[in-house]
Amino acid sequence: MRISRNPRRAVAAGAVLAVLLPLSACGDGDDGGGSTDASGKVEGEITFQTWNLKANFKSYFEGVVDGFEKKYPGTKVRWIDQPGEGYADKISADAAAGTLPDVVNVSPDLVAPLAKAGLALDLDKSASKYEKEYLPGAWKSHQIPGMDGTYAFPWYLNTGPLFYNKRLFKDAGLDENKPPTTYDELFDDALELADKSDGKVATLANVPTIEDFGRYGVPLMNKEGTGFTFNDAKGVELLTKYKKLYDAKALDGQALTATPESTGKKFLTEAVAMNPGSALDLEKFKKDAPRLYKNIGITPQISSTGKDNMYVMGVMVNTKTKQTPAAVAFAHYVTDSRRQMEFAKKVAIFPSTKGSLDDPYFTKQDGKDETRVRVAAAKSIKTAVNYTPVLFSEQMKVELRNSVAKALQGKQSPKEALDNAVKNCDRLLQQS
Amino acid sequence: MKSTTASQAAADLAGADAERKEPRPDGRGPRRGIRRQLPTSPWLFAAPGLAIVGIFILYPFLSTLNNAFTDKRTLIEGDYVGFANFQELWHDEMFWIGLRNSTLYVLGVVPALVVLPLLLALLVQKHIPGITFFRSAFYTPVVASIVVVGLIWVWMLDERGLVNALLEAVGVGKAGFLSDQWLLLLSAMTVTVWKGLGYYMIIYLAALANVPRELHEAAAVDGAGAVRRFFSVTVPAVRSTMVLVAALSSVAAFKVFSEVYLMAGPTGGPAGEDTTLVMLVQRVGTGLTGRVGYASAISVVVFVVTVALMLLVLRADRKEDA
Numbered sequence: 021m022r023i024s025r026n027p028r029r030a031v032a033a034g035a036v037l038a039v040l041l042p043l044s045a046c047g048d049g050d051d052g053g054g055s056t057d058a059s060g061k062v063e064g065e066i067t068f069q070t071w072n073l074k075a076n077f078k079s080y081f082e083g084v085v086d087g088f089e090k091k092y093p094g095t096k097v098r099w100i101d102q103p104g105e106g107y108a109d110k111i112s113a114d115a116a117a118g119t120l121p122d123v124v125n126v127s128p129d130l131v132a133p134l135a136k137a138g139l140a141l142d143l144d145k146s147a148s149k150y151e152k153e154y155l156p157g158a159w160k161s162h163q164i165p166g167m168d169g170t171y172a173f174p175w176y177l178n179t180g181p182l183f184y185n186k187r188l189f190k191d192a193g194l195d196e197n198k199p200p201t202t203y204d205e206l207f208d209d210a211l212e213l214a215d216k217s218d219g220k221v222a223t224l225a226n227v228p229t230i231e232d233f234g235r236y237g238v239p240l241m242n243k244e245g246t247g248f249t250f251n252d253a254k255g256v257e258l259l260t261k262y263k264k265l266y267d268a269k270a271l272d273g274q275a276l277t278a279t280p281e282s283t284g285k286k287f288l289t290e291a292v293a294m295n296p297g298s299a300l301d302l303e304k305f306k307k308d309a310p311r312l313y314k315n316i317g318i319t320p321q322i323s324s325t326g327k328d329n330m331y332v333m334g335v336m337v338n339t340k341t342k343q344t345p346a347a348v349a350f351a352h353y354v355t356d357s358r359r360q361m362e363f364a365k366k367v368a369i370f371p372s373t374k375g376s377l378d379d380p381y382f383t384k385q386d387g388k389d390e391t392r393v394r395v396a397a398a399k400s401i402k403t404a405v406n407y408t409p410v411l412f413s414e415q416m417k418v419e420l421r422n423s424v425a426k427a428l429q430g431k432q433s434p435k436e437a438l439d440n441a442v443k444n445c446d447r448l449l450q451q452s
Numbered sequence: 453m454k455s456t457t458a459s460q461a462a463a464d465l466a467g468a469d470a471e472r473k474e475p476r477p478d479g480r481g482p483r484r485g486i487r488r489q490l491p492t493s494p495w496l497f498a499a500p501g502l503a504i505v506g507i508f509i510l511y512p513f514l515s516t517l518n519n520a521f522t523d524k525r526t527l528i529e530g531d532y533v534g535f536a537n538f539q540e541l542w543h544d545e546m547f548w549i550g551l552r553n554s555t556l557y558v559l560g561v562v563p564a565l566v567v568l569p570l571l572l573a574l575l576v577q578k579h580i581p582g583i584t585f586f587r588s589a590f591y592t593p594v595v596a597s598i599v600v601v602g603l604i605w606v607w608m609l610d611e612r613g614l615v616n617a618l619l620e621a622v623g624v625g626k627a628g629f630l631s632d633q634w635l636l637l638l639s640a641m642t643v644t645v646w647k648g649l650g651y652y653m654i655i656y657l658a659a660l661a662n663v664p665r666e667l668h669e670a671a672a673v674d675g676a677g678a679v680r681r682f683f684s685v686t687v688p689a690v691r692s693t694m695v696l697v698a699a700l701s702s703v704a705a706f707k708v709f710s711e712v713y714l715m716a717g718p719t720g721g722p723a724g725e726d727t728t729l730v731m732l733v734q735r736v737g738t739g740l741t742g743r744v745g746y747a748s749a750i751s752v753v754v755f756v757v758t759v760a761l762m763l764l765v766l767r768a769d770r771k772e773d774a
Binding site: 108109111112115116130133134136137139272273274276277278279282291413414415418421422423425426429431448451452 | 525612738739741
């Protein structure tokens with residue numbers, strides 16, 4: 021019996037440790053934070069993490085890193101690129117483990133929780149001198165309701181038109197050269213298309229998302245950023261109209277479980293007549309769906325507010341970096357006017373720096389479809405809005421989606437469904 | 453000679469024991485030196501394994517257990533909230549949907565995975581020319597990546613996919629395999645069964661190889677037909693394997709994630725109605741705003757239910773034996 025006593029003690033000690041170790045995590049640990057002062061000498065080694073950019077833009081980013089290291093001798097930038105799939109999970113794992121890179125490519129909804137956790141550097145305090153270089157709306161895109169400060173440099177912006185299938189419009193007896201330009205026209209055309217095709221051709225393939233509510237003119241959040249408001253009369257009106265589309269099969273049957281990829285595929289295979297996209301998609305249509313490309317129609321986004329939706333990408337600096345001056349300098353270097361313009365010419369995105377959109381690249385037509393889309397998008401982006409509230413998390417998106425699905429299936433009235441969605445999103449907001 | 457040696461050895465040990473038990477001059481009790489050193493070496497050999505178990509199994513498990521009683525979030529260390537997470541679970545509609553779907557998955561998948569692979573094993577058990585091809589073919593889904601399998605089935609079951617085209621061709625009409633709540637769950641179950649058939653077939657093949665041929669011959673001599681021989685000879689002979697398959701497949705079915713996630717999408721089907729418990733854990737516990745404490749509470753429920761399932765199956769087996 022005596023023999024087993026020591027191992028037993030060891031096992032017991034191990035168990036106690038295993039219990040205590042996680043408990044210890046609940047206490048305040050040493051944050052190991054760096055300085056928020058970015059005015060010192062730009063030197064040292066920093067890490068820079070991007071989001072699915074290596075595959076197509078390796079040489080561009082290597083050039084950016086080389087340029088920075090040459091401009092600031094004594095610096096070294098280690099570039100890490102993560103796959104798009106599960107990017108938020110990767111960031112959260114790094115943030116929780118204290119291994120978040122010094123400079124990180126983020127979107128506003130990712131910045132919000134990082135800023136709340138004290139991991140995103142407030143640029144209004146550390147790098148306010150750069151603010152004037154960016155479009156005011158873009159600079160504000162990384163501000164968080166309820167918090168003072170700006171938590172990431174604005175990087176590239178994206179928006180795009182609505183694509184439609186002229187052949188499907190024509191087959192349904194609609195004028196293929198007169199696509200819908202208002203919501204009323206869109207819903208009318210969609211119902212007619214479904215009716216004429218016996219429900220075989222839907223016009224839309226996705227349920228309304230938070231940006232759709234925003235574009236329809238629904239107020240999404242209160243001014244204080246403490247509660248959601250998309251269950252107002254206008255929101256109910258939009259959902260009621262979508263319910264009508266769903267019942268008439270003008271909304272694709274699989275819309276309730278659709279993802280952006282699956283809706284793109286539906287449009288590509290000509291199962292649906294309209295889909296939002298960007299100039300990038302034209303190349304894809306040309307290559308993957310030549311028949312669709314021959315019949316492709318391009319029309320501006322439909323919006324009741326007069327402002328298109330845009331997506332914003334940013335670059336934040338980790339507050340825990342040991343090389344704050346170098347990290348801030350690099351984040352600015354990547355997002356400055358020259359680098360953004362170079363990047364925009366490699367891919368269909370739009371710079372967030374002042375004056376860049378006035379470059380002839382974004383204003384002059386040359387007769388090509390790609391240019392037409394680019395010029396139109398660049399024009400709209402000057403007034404476009406990122407309708408997705410920065411505090412609207414992935415879990416909230418699922419809550420809204422599920423409530424919308426219940427309304428479309430007739431399990432709840434549109435009002436009841438939106439009330440529930442707001443209630444659940446508010447609860448998640450309180451818990452975040 | 454042998455007994456002498458044994459006696460001698462026993463005497464030596466007794467002497468050594470007496471020596472160890474003998475009090476030391478300073479009155480500190482018997483020496484234990486030799487005896488203390490002896491058991492160390494097995495533990496040293498076991499240490500790497502124990503360390504791995506401790507770090508990668510015991511620690512995460514205890515950590516999850518601990519987190520279940522906190523309001524910890526991904527980036528924010530939580531406070532202890534007692535049973536608040538479990539109380540919230542009780543009132544969470546999605547939790548009950550998840551529990552319902554995971555339970556339905558067990559009920560739908562386990563009987564199929566206990567019976568069908570056995571029948572398949574009986575089919576491919578025979579040593580006839582070309583049987584290796586069939587064995588390999590049936591095993592292929594097991595080695596295929598679940599993501600690839602999921603995508604293939606999604607393509608086939610899509611509104612414009614192969615299955616719906618066939619249904620339409622024979623005049624049945626299209627079915628919403630990927631849009632109807634119940635059909636979606638059934639489709640996912642079909643994929644699970646399809647992918648698991650080969651794996652359990654191999655287990656049954658091993659069990660069938662151990663069934664004495666004489667039993668079948670004796671039953672045949674007594675006039676038993678193939679069906680009678682199956683129920684009277686084969687099934688009793690492989691019953692313990694059937695219990696094992698039931699136990700393994702029920703635990704796997706209750707923890708299902710990939711098949712449903714791939715086919716129903718990240719929302720868990722229309723209005724989340726096809727969400728399983730593990731999908732719920734993933735949804736609420738990951739991301740920058742993930743509620744780690746709440747997700748841990750769901751994980752604890754999954755753990756308790758799977759242990760209960762195992763005990764239930766094993767208990768049923770014991771009752772059969774008695």
